[in-house]
């Protein structure tokens with residue numbers, strides 16, 4: 329009998345992570361799988377565009393939980409997932425990353441005695457005020473299989489006493505990036521956004537710590553204004569961020585656009601002079617694309633990208649952002665391989681079917 333899996337997804341980064349894994353599972357005979365969509369992200373540009381572009385299978389179950397406080401949202405997911413797991417009775421549940429959907433997937437399964445595989449395990453920001461840090465710590469400790477993108481993450485788990493079934497497999501986002509870059513028309517994307525190669529910045533801001541404090545968000549806008557001295561900034565605004573920008577001064581030269589899908593994001597990130605972001609996933613993607621990154625947070629889980637010199641942490645300080653932009657335009661660093669080689673999906677499935 330093939331191993332029966334359910335993979336829970338709900339938010340943008342999970343769609344990108346799960347696409348190569350879904351393809352690998354579909355291609356094999358020793359494992360079967362279906363997707364459960366929690367509905368955490370529900371707008372077309374936040375969800376469906378990823379399913380279409382990444383050719384993800386339609387979810388077998390959709391919980392439609394939508395937005396809410398962390399407790400309301402996670403609680404609704406738990407209730408829905410209990411029902412799905414009891415109906416489907418999978419051999420194991422796969423969960424990605426660090427969102428509320430990640431946590432709910434693991435907690436509901438663990439309480440029902442269903443083993444959990446956590447992909448992107450062992451990441452730590454060491455900042456417990458971040459909801460994502462709480463989600464990933466709890467998920468790691470509930471999981472049977474811990475699939476890490478690199479050795480630093482595996483060491484973090486061992487330091488917390490998690491030693492069994494810790495596997496360094498590389499990062500599924502790398503698999504996804506390679507797949508997307510084969511399909512995307514970069515020149516056509518740049519033309520559509522009205523930008524020239526190497527002569528614009530890409531910016532994204534959606535972390536609660538940056539968006540929920542108007543002073544901090546205004547500081548970031550001032551940092552972006554300073555970047556526009558060099559080049560214009562394309563700023564796809566997450567739906568969380570968009571209303572919070574109203575009432576703040578938007579600098580000339582910063583162009584707000586709707587959220588973009590993976591193909592546009594990768595085409596723009598690959599050709600930007602630098603990317604300014606508070607996203608986790610984008611920090612790695614930008615590294616693989618050999619574009620300098622400026623991370624507008626005080627810490628990062630992707631510490632290797634900082635150690636190589638390709639990523640700079642600035643918080644929301646406009647002067648630090650300005651200095652990082654100038655350094656990014658000036659400096660080039662050696663580019664060692666990080667977070668795998670694009671074969672994470674195959675390694676994950678090999679471990680699951682043989683254990």
Ligand code: UD1
Nearest residue numbers: 339340341368369370371374395396427428459460567568
């Ligand atoms: C979530 C994850 C974060 C991840 C991000 C990727 C948690 C705690 N955070 O943050 O780790 O980096 O997804 O994008 O799970 N909204 C819409 N339409 C949507 C989705 C959201 O309008 O399709 C708005 C709603 O006002 C909602 C807000 O965005 O309240 C925040 O959405 P939510 O899913 O709670 O968190 P994200 O900020 O997206």
